[in-house]
Amino acid sequence: MCGIIAYSGKSPAAEKLYRGLKRLEYRGYDSAGISTLSEGCIFTAKHGGRVERLRADLGALSGCTGIGHTRWATHGRATDANAHPHLCGRFSIVHNGIIRNCEQLKKELKGLGRTFFSQTDSEVIAHLLDMYYCGDMLQAMLHAVARLKGLWAVAALCADFNGFIVARRSSPVVLGEGDDGFYAASDVHAIVGCAHSCCVLEDGDIAVVTPEGMRVYDSLLNPVVRAFEPVPAECAGGDMEGCPHYMLKEIRQNAAAITDTCDGFFRCEGADGLFKKLARADKIVLTGCGTAYNASLAGARLLGWAYDCPVSAHIAGEYCSDPPRLTTRSVCIAVTQSGETADTLAAASIARGCGAYLIAVTNCPRSAVTRLADFVVPVCAGPEVCVAATKSYIGQLACFHLLAAGECAMRRAGQLQSVAAKVKKLAFDGAYARVIASLCASSRAVFFLGRGGDVDVAVEGSLKLKEVSYIFSAGYPAGELKHGTLALVDESVLSIVLMCDQCLVSKCESAVEQILSRGGKVAVITTLPSAYASVSPRVQAAWLLPQTCAHLSHFISSTALQLVAYHTALLVGRDPDKPRNLAKSVTVE
Numbered sequence: 336m337c338g339i340i341a342y343s344g345k346s347p348a349a350e351k352l353y354r355g356l357k358r359l360e361y362r363g364y365d366s367a368g369i370s371t372l373s374e375g376c377i378f379t380a381k382h383g384g385r386v387e388r389l390r391a392d393l394g395a396l397s398g399c400t401g402i403g404h405t406r407w408a409t410h411g412r413a414t415d416a417n418a419h420p421h422l423c424g425r426f427s428i429v430h431n432g433i434i435r436n437c438e439q440l441k442k443e444l445k446g447l448g449r450t451f452f453s454q455t456d457s458e459v460i461a462h463l464l465d466m467y468y469c470g471d472m473l474q475a476m477l478h479a480v481a482r483l484k485g486l487w488a489v490a491a492l493c494a495d496f497n498g499f500i501v502a503r504r505s506s507p508v509v510l511g512e513g514d515d516g517f518y519a520a521s522d523v524h525a526i527v528g529c530a531h532s533c534c535v536l537e538d539g540d541i542a543v544v545t546p547e548g549m550r551v552y553d554s555l556l557n558p559v560v561r562a563f564e565p566v567p568a569e570c571a572g573g574d575m576e577g578c579p580h581y582m583l584k585e586i587r588q589n590a591a592a593i594t595d596t597c598d599g600f601f602r603c604e605g606a607d608g609l610f611k612k613l614a615r616a617d618k619i620v621l622t623g624c625g626t627a628y629n630a631s632l633a634g635a636r637l638l639g640w641a642y643d644c645p646v647s648a649h650i651a652g653e654y655c656s657d658p659p660r661l662t663t664r665s666v667c668i669a670v671t672q673s674g675e676t677a678d679t680l681a682a683a684s685i686a687r688g689c690g691a692y693l694i695a696v697t698n699c700p701r702s703a704v705t706r707l708a709d710f711v712v713p714v715c716a717g718p719e720v721c722v723a724a725t726k727s728y729i730g731q732l733a734c735f736h737l738l739a740a741g742e743c744a745m746r747r748a749g750q751l752q753s754v755a756a757k758v759k760k761l762a763f764d765g766a767y768a769r770v771i772a773s774l775c776a777s778s779r780a781v782f783f784l785g786r787g788g789d790v791d792v793a794v795e796g797s798l799k800l801k802e803v804s805y806i807f808s809a810g811y812p813a814g815e816l817k818h819g820t821l822a823l824v825d826e827s828v829l830s831i832v833l834m835c836d837q838c839l840v841s842k843c844e845s846a847v848e849q850i851l852s853r854g855g856k857v858a859v860i861t862t863l864p865s866a867y868a869s870v871s872p873r874v875q876a877a878w879l880l881p882q883t884c885a886h887l888s889h890f891i892s893s894t895a896l897q898l899v900a901y902h903t904a905l906l907v908g909r910d911p912d913k914p915r916n917l918a919k920s921v922t923v924e
């Protein structure tokens with residue numbers, strides 16, 4: 336996904352747009368650009384690379400109206416030419432989303448003699464606006480978006496108009512009102528501290544914004560009113576709390592994610608009805624992407640133990656090609672930190688289409704998934720800025736524990752509160768994590784192994800390491816290693832073996848021996864003193880975590896593996912908050 340921002344008011348636009356883009360970088364940071372408008376002239380600066388590169392250009396971007404963009408590339412590499420804004424005639428535009436019929440439109444527009452300067456899909460919007468413009472920006476935008484197929488949040492400047500116009504379909508847009516002007520942005524996070532109130536544009540809306548005010552129209556150009564509400568204070572994201580990176584700050588918020596999610600759960604009205612839905616379900620499916628999918632694996636295990644029906648986790652991107660057969664008695668749980676991931680929204684829509692009851696487990700209360708769901712179970716982890724999910728994953732686990740506990744949720748919450756205290760202590764102690772990180776940093780590949788519930792933690796721990804260190808890794812059931820992957824094991828490969836379930840220790844110890852006997856490096860991470868005491872002296876490292884029962888151990892072992900990934904990233908010189916090629920949530924399929 337990408338981030339767009341726009342401003343029109345009494346203050347110079349460039350600095351405001353730059354600040355907002357810095358807050359939107361989690362949405363993508365392959366390239367960035369700004370256009371401003373002053374006395375009928377459009378000034379533009381855009382570069383491949385991070386938003387920071389725009390700082391040197393701000394002085395040349397005059398005017399109190401402008402648009403900005405930070406990009407996660409979908410069409411075309413991260414070059415200056417492919418950076419937004421895209422210009423055509425009297426227009427400059429920024430776009431978040433994907434134009435599925437861009438090739439067909441390009442062919443038509445080239446046939447009319449138009450020249451394209453980028454490989455992006457978005458540039459067609461600038462040409463359509465220029466082609467349909469006859470002095471009325473609103474009409475031009477209406478005709479332009481009528482030609483588009485796909486998803487868009489598009490903001491446009493016109494040299495003839497002192498303001499901007501913004502239109503959306505599927506990709507999010509919030510409007511904001513501040514003391515010195517008016518804003519539009521992909522996420523309210525971008526305008527915190529500038530806007531005091533905000534509203535969400537609905538699909539099909541077009542807003543015309545000038546330094547004097549905003550007017551919103553629906554897709555038939557009927558004026559509409561969207562409800563404004565105060566900009567939530569928690570969106571501020573807070574300061575770094577003494578941490579050098581958001582990733583460490585957010586790992587240290589894991590404990591609060593557990594306790595706040597418990598509190599949020601019991602504030603939900605209708606949770607009892609939810610338990611009845613789950614108890615009567617003929618099938619429960621969970622779906623998500625990335626870390627949210629990995630949380631779904633743990634959720635499926637917990638709910639499978641709790642309810643007498645088939646429970647399964649599905650990768651959202653694969654859901655549409657092989658959708659589980661659901662009925663009106665089925666329950667689908669869409670798990671998504673941002674609530675905006677296109678693959679997950681698509682899967683949730685399919686489930687809804689089957690008549691299933693849709694539960695959303697999300698960290699973003701005003702997101703698209705909440706508008707799809709029959710019930711929202713809030714993850715109360717607070718804004719998660721680091722692209723790699725950490726505290727939101729922990730909060731998702733807490734949600735699954737409470738959903739699995741049913742009428743005993745209050746008692747389970749008590750258990751979660753006690754494990755949270757252990758998580759908090761662990762998150763502030765990086766000593767052992769740094770030891771294992773040094774082993775990861777010097778390895779060609781890292782396997783994460785476990786059995787039972789530890790497999791879910793291993794899979795997520797592997798993803799975390801890949802995301803922030805770029806080291807090849809895979810998460811596996813420990814028993815599976817010998818059926819093929821063991822062929823990759825040699826002295827350049829590290830295997831991190833989790834042992835948090837007493838019943839499965841001996842089988843994990845067999846895997847350790849199989850690896851050691853082939854010269855592989857091993858690190859053991861366990862919550863069990865007995866397993867720790869019997870660790871082979873030939874392993875490279877062993878870490879005894881705070882003790883807890885097996886079904887709660889994933890809070891602790893996941894926190895440990897997040898710390899390992901974070902410290903590995905530092906050792907290999909990566910930016911743990913903004914890994915290359917990634918974005919916080921991908922709003923295209």
Ligand code: BG6
Pocket residue numbers: 624625626627670671672673674675676679722723724917918919920921
């Ligand atoms: C990816 C992110 O783009 O989307 C991951 O880099 C995330 O960190 C995944 O887990 C799913 O995002 P969400 O918002 O649907 O949980």
